[in-house]
Amino acid sequence: MSRRALALGVLTAPVLLITLDMTVLGAALPAISEDLRPGAATQLWIVDVYSFVLAGLLVVAGSLGDRIGRRRLLLIGTAAFGVASVIAAFAPTAGALVAARALLGLGGATLMPSTLSLIKTVFPEPEARRRAIGVWAAMFSGGAAAGPVIGGWLLEHFWWGSVFLVNVPVCLALLAVGPFLLPESRDPHPGRFDLLSAGLALATMLPVVYAVKSVATSGFTTTGAAAAVVGIASGVAFVRRQRRLPDPLIDLTLFSRRAFSVSVATNTLCVFALIGLLVLVPQYLQLVIGMSPLTSALWLLPGSLAGMAGALVAARLARHVAVRRLVTGGLSVAAVGFGSVALLAAGAGPTVIVAGLAVAGLAVAMVETLTTDLVLTSAPDDRAGAASAISETGFELGGALGIAVLGSVTAAVYAAGLPDGVPGETLGGSLAAGVDPAVAGPAFTLALAVAGAVAGVVIAYAAWQARLLRPVESAADAPASAVAHH
Numbered sequence: 001m002s003r004r005a006l007a008l009g010v011l012t013a014p015v016l017l018i019t020l021d022m023t024v025l026g027a028a029l030p031a032i033s034e035d036l037r038p039g040a041a042t043q044l045w046i047v048d049v050y051s052f053v054l055a056g057l058l059v060v061a062g063s064l065g066d067r068i069g070r071r072r073l074l075l076i077g078t079a080a081f082g083v084a085s086v087i088a089a090f091a092p093t094a095g096a097l098v099a100a101r102a103l104l105g106l107g108g109a110t111l112m113p114s115t116l117s118l119i120k121t122v123f124p125e126p127e128a129r130r131r132a133i134g135v136w137a138a139m140f141s142g143g144a145a146a147g148p149v150i151g152g153w154l155l156e157h158f159w160w161g162s163v164f165l166v167n168v169p170v171c172l173a174l175l176a177v178g179p180f181l182l183p184e185s186r187d188p189h190p191g192r193f194d195l196l197s198a199g200l201a202l203a204t205m206l207p208v209v210y211a212v213k214s215v216a217t218s219g220f221t222t223t224g225a226a227a228a229v230v231g232i233a234s235g236v237a238f239v240r241r242q243r244r245l246p247d248p249l250i251d252l253t254l255f256s257r258r259a260f261s262v263s264v265a266t267n268t269l270c271v272f273a274l275i276g277l278l279v280l281v282p283q284y285l286q287l288v289i290g291m292s293p294l295t296s297a298l299w300l301l302p303g304s305l306a307g308m309a310g311a312l313v314a315a316r317l318a319r320h321v322a323v324r325r326l327v328t329g330g331l332s333v334a335a336v337g338f339g340s341v342a343l344l345a346a347g348a349g350p351t352v353i354v355a356g357l358a359v360a361g362l363a364v365a366m367v368e369t370l371t372t373d374l375v376l377t378s379a380p381d382d383r384a385g386a387a388s389a390i391s392e393t394g395f396e397l398g399g400a401l402g403i404a405v406l407g408s409v410t411a412a413v414y415a416a417g418l419p420d421g422v423p424g425e426t427l428g429g430s431l432a433a434g435v436d437p438a439v440a441g442p443a444f445t446l447a448l449a450v451a452g453a454v455a456g457v458v459i460a461y462a463a464w465q466a467r468l469l470r471p472v473e474s475a476a477d478a479p480a481s482a483v484a485h486h
Contacts, residue, residue: 007122007181008132012139013174014074014111017081017167019143021050021104024151024163025279030286030293031160033428038094043426044411045098047279048403053105054112056205058393060198061109062117063249067193070114070121071184075175077110082171089161104164112395116388120376121185130315130373137369138311140395146304148282152297197249200238205397207231254387260378262468263371264391266327268398269462270364273338273455276402278303280410281341281353284448287427288441289350299354303361310365323370324466331463334363338459341452344445356452360459402455409454410447417443 025032025047032038038046065073084107088100119136123129154162208231211224242248255261278300285296310330317326337360343352375391414427422435430440 003181004122006177007183008119008135010174010178010181011115011118011122012136013170014078014081014115015136016139016143017170018054018108018112019140020147020150021108021164021167024147024166028151028155028160028163028293029279029283030428031155032094032097033426034432035160036094036097037429037432039426039429042094042098044404044407046094046101047407048399049098050101050105050108052205052397052404053102054108056202057106057109057198058112059201059250059390061112062388062390062392063193065110065114065117069184070117071178071182073110074114074118074182075178077107077114078171078174078178080107081111082168082175083107085164085167085171089164091161100164112388112392114388116372116376116391118182118185120388121183126377127315129376130318130369133373133376134311134313134315134369136311137314137365137372138308140311140365140368142304142308146301148278148293148300149297149304152282152293152295155293192247194241194245194247194249197238197241197245200234200241201249203234204231204238207234250390251387254378254390257378258468259374260387262466263374263378264394266331266371266462266466267368267375267391268394268401269458270331270334270368271395271398272402272405273334273459274361274364274402275399276406277338277341277357277452277455279403280406280448280451281357283427284353284444285350287431288437288444299350300357302354302358306358307361307365310362311369314366314369317366318370323374327367327370327466328463330363330367331459331466334360334367335456335459335463337361337363338452339456342449342456344452345449406451406454410444410451413447413450414443417446 029043029047032046033043061073061077081104084100084103088097088104091097091100115136116133119132120129123132150166151163154166207227211228211231239252242250242252255264281300282293282296285291285299286293289296291299314326337356337358340348340356340359341353372391375387378387411426418430418435418439422430422439427440427444431437
């Protein structure tokens, strides 16, 4: 096996870890809900505070990697992620688990930008780079869908904290081989690191997320509205500051290229639907259908395999079909796959969900491979870390918003479908409180169907906006993957 192949293996392991952590809780949530008894808002925070902290810090971490070295940042992040995993595994309360998951997000933020930017360094040739990104995307899709499988198996044999401890051996292996297999790369002229911009990036993310959760659990409140205002104001201040600084945290000129901006938007919307549903579906399979964690996870295994296949064939298909057509066609197929979950409202069973998610997973993985390649080739080499961070922010923001929005929609529809006076913050909480499964089950099934319909509409919009992947650069400025603009 060549040194470059081994290096690619090292670079895809962090992606597998991070996406695994986004969905492994889907299998563990029923056990966590029974043991720690979190409320609806706390349960949502347990699941997605990780993604939101990660997304809020990715741009900061990408810019930091450009300055101190991307390999060095990757190894620092690996150590932090391993330590945070141990803390999460032994969290004694729901609040402690939320804090531990936030620490995981902090560690994960230092991992993701380095992986993509180092792929661009290790594989400078366009065709080799696209194949490498296909493997990277396969690990992203595989990790997202394998999370419930691994979590289900662990829960059959151990307590819920084991879903976090599984990260530790991988982190130790990365720390052992990373320094020898990965080259160091950095921006030779990085400029000054702006700490105020870093603070504004995080101040934009978390208040807006809090506002979304507040509306979902408590309706429109003064506190939620104030959080939204703070987040939006911070976002406006952040953008204005980036435009003024000679060395901005985010190079906003990258968004002037449609190949870059449309690709980032497409990835965000795809992960929104995929991760949001992968957190909800295991609850349906376990608590409504009555499957064990392992059995429910195995039902989702076709989605994992389909996602990996879609990522791996993307580069080969791009040799013969214009990437814009592949992206719009793949998104259209994915919209049908996600939307099929809505058939639960018409009496469809779990087979429809599994088939729909497998179709959607294959199409989404293919799309993400191609659009991620466009993101990298649209950016200059010295801004690889920052461009990768923006791309990863889109991924993580999409996953976190999917969990928050689709989770909130599901919670609201579920509560509305229960009789008055019946506890209805979460399905697990209702069942633990002694609510009749014959009452709670149909209410959650309808709620999941609505979430599937929302996901299908979101991806249909993504297909519509992907038509903007057209030539916008001159021949001299076009990225190496200009075939994508045909």
